Amino acid sequence: MASIAFIGLGNMGNPMAANLVKAGHTVLGFDLVTENLETATRNGVTVMASAAAAVKDADVVITMLPAGKHVLSVYADIAAKARKGALLIDSSTIDVESARKAHDIASEHGLLSIDAPVSGGVGGAEAGTLTFMAGGSADAFARASPILEPMAGRVVHCGDGGAGQAAKICNNMILGISMIAVGEAFVLAEKLGLSHQALFDVASTSSGQCWSLTSYCPVPGPVPASPANRDYKPGFAAALMLKDLKLAQEAAQSAGAATPLGAEATQLYTLFNAMGHEGSDFSGIINFLRGKQS
Secondary structure (H helix, E strand, O other): OOEEEEEOOOOOHHHHHHHHHHOOOEEEEEOOOHHHHHHHHHOOOEEOOOHHHHHOOOOEEEEOOOOHHHHHHHHHHHOOOOOOOOEEEEOOOOOHHHHHHHHHHHHHOOOEEEEOOEEOHHHHHHHOOEEEEEEOOHHHHHHHHHHHHHHEEEEEEEEOOOHHHHHHHHHHHHHHHHHHHHHHHHHHHHHOOOOHHHHHHHHOOOOOOOHHHHOOOOOOOOOOOOHHHHOOOOOOEHHHHHHHHHHHHHHHHHHOOOOHHHHHHHHHHHHHHHHHHOOOEHHHHHHHHOOOOO
16 A cells, blocks of 8 residues: 555545545645645545645655646645655646646656546545546556556546646537537427427437436436536536636647637636636536526
8 A cells, every 4th residue: 555645635636535545545635725634634634734744755646736837836846855756646637738847847856747637526536436537658657557546437548748638628628518519409409398308318319419418417307416406516617617628728729729619618618607607517507508697
């Protein structure tokens, strides 16, 4: 079993760290929010006074932070203080350029590193069924895989440094676009007098089938586990969807890729968030498509 420093114990980080504890690892945690540290303590994490203190004796360092600037700040702080031979795993969702800079910082200090953002939301973090999209060397991935497995349903090596982040933003651009498409279809069905269940029964078994429909249906009823049945209490908040769509648009502009539907989805989620729904589940955009203002 490994000694693992976990920096960033928020809605995703805390259940991920808890699953590492359940797997028998020693987890040393740090977060800036007192409430998060209290939750981590209840989950069996040993709370440390600083990020530097957490990484000092750790075999592996996992970060789960809001944005690229936070990851780079933490890496600049801990890289020289980490144990020789430690592995750095960043599971934040950040821009590809920052991910590559984080790899450079690790390499400069002789440390292996992986960018390994996740898909699956808070529910996947709690259940230990996240999909990890990993970028980094084959050696780093081989070391990271057994650490990620207690938190994962699937771990995919996507390529060199930054490839995990590239896969994540491409995947979530698909998700944002498809949820809008599914929402539009249900709104049209309502106008045409077609029941939610009838549309679901047809589309979920024919060419309209997609994850946004079959696993996360944006109307109550057909998929009991979807947030639509809980007044859109977030599994994946609209603010986070907008963040990922913006990252995809930044990457598309940098790479010279045409993503017109991604751009439109970004605009729609920008409006949805601006109306005060940033804390709602992203599937709640169906109400925006219905023309509801609140």
